[in-house]
Amino acid sequence: MSSLTTRFALTRRCPGELRPSLLASTSISIGRHILVAGAAAVALSLACPLLVAHLGASTREPRTASFLIRVATEFNDDYAANRDALVYQRWDAPSQKVISEAAYVRRHELCPTAPGAALVEGAYAIAGGYWAVHYEISGSRLTDYWHYVDGRWRFDLLRSNPSSVRLYRLPFAAYASQVGCAH
16 A cells, blocks of 8 residues: 655644744555544644644744744734734833733723734844834834844834833823823
8 A cells, every 4th residue: 555645734823923834744544544644634733723832932933034024014913903912922021011911902902003004114134133124004104123032023112112112101091191092
């Protein structure tokens, strides 16, 4: 009986994360074992969130401009769609000290942002280990700053948007008033 090698690529996007493909190779015999391979593929695809969550912490993201553009695009898409926990999870440690994840998410639930779609135009390395990412929203050209920390791309809120840092440090009522939220 002949043998068939199959490779299952788990690339399903789990919420907010760009995940590398997980390839599992197995040899199976053509015939009655094809059903086993199909069941294995289904089981692996259902387990994706668990497998990827486990692998995500130890998997290094590529340290390339093209991958950073991919990450920044997803980040801006998440921000525009008010997937705020996913946005916060990309922040670097100093940015996360400005406001807790729960407070950030709550503020954006009560006062949603609607900046429009962002078009990421490019990324390049600058001094100090940082990268500048240029993007456009509704005709305005903006720049965010990212750096590579422990194998992952991290957004630097302090450099990218100091005015938001000042807002996030305000009590909620003052924040809501400043951003024009009716709460």
